[in-house]
Amino acid sequence: MKFLLQFARLIDALSEAVGRAAIWLVLAAVLVSAGNAIVRKTFDISSNAWLEIQWYLFAAIFLLGAAFTMLRQGHVKIDVISGRFSKRTQIKIEIFGIVCFLFPFVYQVIRLVWPLVVQAWTTGEMSENAGGLIRWPVYALIPAGFLLLGLQGLSELIKRIAFLQGLCPDPTHSAQTKTAEEELAEEIRKHQVADEVVEMVEAAEEQIAGESRKGGLG
Structure with a gap:
């Protein structure tokens, strides 16, 4: 074993x-x-x-x-x-x-x-x-x-x-403590990708979180 x-x-x-x-x-x-x-x-x-x-x-x-x-x-x-x-x-x-x-x-x-x-x-x-x-x-x-x-x-x-x-x-x-969007943003930062790309991912993450909250309230 x-x-x-x-x-x-x-x-x-x-x-x-x-x-x-x-x-x-x-x-x-x-x-x-x-x-x-x-x-x-x-x-x-x-x-x-x-x-x-x-x-x-x-x-x-x-x-x-x-x-x-x-x-x-x-x-x-x-x-x-x-x-x-x-x-x-x-x-x-x-x-x-x-x-x-x-x-x-x-x-x-x-x-x-x-x-x-x-x-x-x-x-x-x-x-x-x-x-x-x-x-x-x-x-x-x-x-x-x-x-x-x-x-x-x-x-x-x-x-x-x-x-x-x-x-x-x-x-x-589950050992996962971060969302997929958070992990992607973290990977981008590790590889020093342009700030504009990081901001795009963070904006998408905030939008998804907002839609999730609206869905929960509905």
Whole structure:
């Protein structure tokens, strides 16, 4: 089990690294989207390629960030029933879910999507939109993202079994103390990005927080 826990820590480190890299895709998507809007409104010019880049970036954020979200215990859980049980029983329910639902789901998605990736690669499939992009990179994000998710699921399974044996702390406890927007702003500051970009991210963070408060009042 000690060896398995070390393996789980390696998977966690991989998910953390990919997730932190994917954070920058959020900034890229914001800049591309803003640039598209400005050019379209100012010069009445539009490009399908740049529009599709936005979709590709969104797909990459969602798929490559899935494992990172699982690592941070950020996936939505419906615990109306399981919340009434003891922690050990809750952990056993999660083990059952990982083994009987997550792993088969990951396997089926990869099995079904991989032939489409190969076909798009060999044929050089392009978007049907005028000036659109090549398709195989965004197709390849699906098996890549689900492979990372499956690996993180394996890590979570190992940690939950170890918890039942008293070998590790509660794996369901989220270590995340900052929002995604706060982490992105922090990463930007670390890399000394222009102040204007930092202000843009902070403004977006304040807007999201304001909308959340309005939603809570509603």
